Amino acid sequence: MGDLILKCDGLYKRFGKKQILNNVSLQINQGDILGFIGPNGAGKTTTIKLILGLQKIDSGKVEINGFDIEKNFEKAISKVGTIVENPDLYMYLTGYQNLKLIKNMYKDVDEKRIDEVVKLVGLGNRINDKVSKYSLGMRQRLGIAQALLHKPNLLILDEPTNGLDPEGIKELRDLIKNLAKKEKMGILISSHNLAELESFCNKVTIIKNGRVVETNNIKDVKKIEQSYIIEVDNLKNIESIIGMPIEKINDTQFKLHIKKEQAPIVIQKLVENNKKIYMCAEEIISLEDAFLKKTGGNVIE
Amino acid sequence: MSSLIKNEITKILKKKSLYIMLIIIFAFIIISNALYKYTYSSVIGGSYYSESYINILEEEIKKLNPENPAEVGDYVTYKSDIDTYNLLKQYDKNSWQYEVILNTGAEYISELNYATYQEKDDKKVQELTNQYNSFVEALNSGDWRRFAEEELNIAKQNQELLGENTDPMLDLQIETLQMRLDYNIEYGNNYKNQALSKYSESKIQVLEYEGKNNISYDEKIAYQEAKEDFEKSKYALENDKDIFNQANARGILLNTFSEYELFIIITVVLIAGAIVSEEFNKGTIKLLLVRPYSRAKILFAKYVVVLLTVVFIMVAILIMQFIIGGIFFGFDSLSIPAVEYNHNTNSIVETNVILSTILTGLAKMPIYILIGTLAFALSTLFTNTAVAITISLLGYMASSMVNQFAYYYNLEWLKYFVTPNWDFTQFLNGKLPLMEGLNIPFSIVICLIYFAIMMIPTFIVFKKKNIKNI
Numbered sequence: 001m002g003d004l005i006l007k008c009d010g011l012y013k014r015f016g017k018k019q020i021l022n023n024v025s026l027q028i029n030q031g032d033i034l035g036f037i038g039p040n041g042a043g044k045t046t047t048i049k050l051i052l053g054l055q056k057i058d059s060g061k062v063e064i065n066g067f068d069i070e071k072n073f074e075k076a077i078s079k080v081g082t083i084v085e086n087p088d089l090y091m092y093l094t095g096y097q098n099l100k101l102i103k104n105m106y107k108d109v110d111e112k113r114i115d116e117v118v119k120l121v122g123l124g125n126r127i128n129d130k131v132s133k134y135s136l137g138m139r140q141r142l143g144i145a146q147a148l149l150h151k152p153n154l155l156i157l158d159e160p161t162n163g164l165d166p167e168g169i170k171e172l173r174d175l176i177k178n179l180a181k182k183e184k185m186g187i188l189i190s191s192h193n194l195a196e197l198e199s200f201c202n203k204v205t206i207i208k209n210g211r212v213v214e215t216n217n218i219k220d221v222k223k224i225e226q227s228y229i230i231e232v233d234n235l236k237n238i239e240s241i242i243g244m245p246i247e248k249i250n251d252t253q254f255k256l257h258i259k260k261e262q263a264p265i266v267i268q269k270l271v272e273n274n275k276k277i278y279m280c281a282e283e284i285i286s287l288e289d290a291f292l293k294k295t296g297g298n299v300i301e
Numbered sequence: 302m303s304s305l306i307k308n309e310i311t312k313i314l315k316k317k318s319l320y321i322m323l324i325i326i327f328a329f330i331i332i333s334n335a336l337y338k339y340t341y342s343s344v345i346g347g348s349y350y351s352e353s354y355i356n357i358l359e360e361e362i363k364k365l366n367p368e369n370p371a372e373v374g375d376y377v378t379y380k381s382d383i384d385t386y387n388l389l390k391q392y393d394k395n396s397w398q399y400e401v402i403l404n405t406g407a408e409y410i411s412e413l414n415y416a417t418y419q420e421k422d423d424k425k426v427q428e429l430t431n432q433y434n435s436f437v438e439a440l441n442s443g444d445w446r447r448f449a450e451e452e453l454n455i456a457k458q459n460q461e462l463l464g465e466n467t468d469p470m471l472d473l474q475i476e477t478l479q480m481r482l483d484y485n486i487e488y489g490n491n492y493k494n495q496a497l498s499k500y501s502e503s504k505i506q507v508l509e510y511e512g513k514n515n516i517s518y519d520e521k522i523a524y525q526e527a528k529e530d531f532e533k534s535k536y537a538l539e540n541d542k543d544i545f546n547q548a549n550a551r552g553i554l555l556n557t558f559s560e561y562e563l564f565i566i567i568t569v570v571l572i573a574g575a576i577v578s579e580e581f582n583k584g585t586i587k588l589l590l591v592r593p594y595s596r597a598k599i600l601f602a603k604y605v606v607v608l609l610t611v612v613f614i615m616v617a618i619l620i621m622q623f624i625i626g627g628i629f630f631g632f633d634s635l636s637i638p639a640v641e642y643n644h645n646t647n648s649i650v651e652t653n654v655i656l657s658t659i660l661t662g663l664a665k666m667p668i669y670i671l672i673g674t675l676a677f678a679l680s681t682l683f684t685n686t687a688v689a690i691t692i693s694l695l696g697y698m699a700s701s702m703v704n705q706f707a708y709y710y711n712l713e714w715l716k717y718f719v720t721p722n723w724d725f726t727q728f729l730n731g732k733l734p735l736m737e738g739l740n741i742p743f744s745i746v747i748c749l750i751y752f753a754i755m756m757i758p759t760f761i762v763f764k765k766k767n768i769k770n771i
Contacts, residue, residue: 055768091583
């Protein structure tokens with residue numbers, strides 16, 4: 001675990017009568033890839049906007065690299081790269097001109113770095129085309145390029161896979177994995193699509209209706225409970241044979257909530273009672289299932 | 302900070318709207334110069350009788366019988382007009398003969414016709430025919446001074462008849478005739494004659510106002526204008542300089558900022574009205590506000606660019622008019638200085654034409670800056686480009702109405718409004734301003750107050766703004 005980069009402490013935000021955020025806290029250390037997940041309208045984008053100083057914080061505190069975002073904005077934001085919502089760039093400029101505008105705003109970034117970043121995101125020969133001619137995928141790449149230009153140590157990507165096709169999502173995922181490895185930064189990725197985060201986040205924060213439901217390592221989140229699925233010829237007297245309640249799936253399959261070391265004992269009992277065993281498999285629970293369990297479905301209240 | 306300003310300039314320069322505006326302005330300046338060149342001169346040098354009018358008279362006169370006492374009056378009138386027309390036709394419209402014919406020849410002709418047809422007095426007819434013939438002879442001899450001297454003699458005789466009494470009009474007539482002879486100004490239609498007639502017209506007014514005891518503020522302004530015309534025309538005559546001409550490179554250049562003011566306003570409003578709101582509409586504001594600059598700095602950089610736009614478009618229009626005017630009319634007239642009468646020192650001030658135009662531009666700059674500031678403020682407060690541009694342009698258009706209200710209805714409280722104050726050309730050369738009680742320090746304070754009223758909320762709102770979903 002590296003140094004603490006981002007620390008959000010008890011964030012509250014209200015728009016009119018609606019309490020958008022309710023005591024949201026999260027942390028990112030160097031090298032972390034934090035998946036910030038929650039259903040639509042849970043407050044992900046609002047949290048990110050508070051972190052970036054785009055909206056005023058009602059109460060609570062955001063510190064980036066030790067600087068308070070509201071009291072010391074210029075210092076706090078200087079090592080942050082971000083895409084908020086869509087990669088909104090100047091459509092009438094070329095990709096290169098867009099990057100140059102951003103380059104101008106940082107003293108220690110030179111033109112070489114632009115070429116470097118362009119290469120990194122793989123925009124190559126299209127960089128001198130106008131952004132208005134780019135596909136969404138290419139704009140997303142340019143968005144990442146502008147976020148990385150000034151070598152930030154905190155990268156905040158808000159729904160970066162929105163509107164991308166499966167291939168684009170895969171490319172983006174590879175790119176981010178690559179980045180986390182190469183450049184030592186903390187990354188925050190928000191998404192409502194869990195399948196794509198699962199493979200490369202090491203931490204997850206789940207938010208629902210403006211409240212953080214759980215923050216944990218991704219492995220721990222998935223370990224809600226372990227279970228095995230077993231297929232036999234028939235389910236007659238099966239509970240009395242095993243000596244514990246089962247969860248019936250269909251006429252031949254059932255689910256058992258047992259630990260790994262109990263599995264051989266159960267199988268032995270079945271064999272001894274002349275049950276034909278066709279299959280016995282550990283059930284791998286996906287992040288999605290875990291998430292749905294935590295949030296109780298995709299409901300906006 | 303400078304890199305922020307540089308970025309904002311880049312954004313504007315890469316957009317088409319500025320270039321479209323510049324092309325439109327360029328085309329308009331060409332058209333405007335062409336109109337001055339081809340229409341303005343012919344309006345002044347129009348002929349006295351139209352040909353169709355004479356054709357109608359010729360038709361009518363055929364129906365009349367000069368022997369019939371009931372018709373002879375019309376006959377004489379019509380015939381005199383036709384005769385005068387035929388005589389005029391022989392000379393150029395701008396020649397001195399043309400004017401002399403209208404001044405005296407026409408009278409000779411109608412006297413002759415009256416004697417011939419109505420009085421039928423042979424002896425008188427003979428006398429008048431001789432008079433007419435020697436008149437025509439004198440016309441052809443080319444000696445215009447003879448006519449001027451004759452006029453002068455008649456005027457002097459009239460003056461002697463008055464004896465002890467004086468007639469200022471007669472004095473003025475003698476003075477101008479004497480000037481005509483002294484400065485060798487032949488009759489006709491040219492700038493010297495225009496200056497001469499302006500001289501006598503303005504002197505009448507000056508004398509009239511100087512004769513009054515209690516004069517109102519409006520009359521004071523009118524007196525100043527008359528005095529200015531008088532002194533300027535005197536200068537033009539004494540120095541033989543064509544300073545009143547509006548239709549040459551010099552005249553149009555001096556009027557650049559009033560002639561093309563609307564274009565300056567539109568360009569400034571177009572840019573100022575979009576500079577903040579467009580970033581919101583396109584969502585690019587999010588990427589701008591997550592840079593290591595405070596919001597105040599970002600907004601300030603944008604405002605600096607609005608000010609630069611004002612300067613840029615003023616210089617661009619000045620250069621365009623300079624070149625286009627030079628191409629249409631030649632650059633010669635630009636060597637004649639701009640001539641103003643200073644009411645404080647009571648003296649004529651000569652300035653280089655370009656310098657004088659720039660000075661006018663500087664005096665008008667508060668208008669452009671305040672309108673630009675309005676568009677900028679609305680753009681930031683409402684983040685809606687259309688609203689910012691429309692309201693600012695309407696505001697500019699309404700400003701002249703407000704000023705007229707203030708002027709005609711003498712609404713003194715309106716002097717605390719910004720529009721009577723923002724045009725500082727009204728204070729140049731010690732002139733009396735639009736409204737009584739205005740002066741330069743007062744107007745500066747009023748302009749600054751309105752500036753602050755617009756800018757302070759703009760910066761506060763922008764600093765506190767929540768960047769919502771776009």
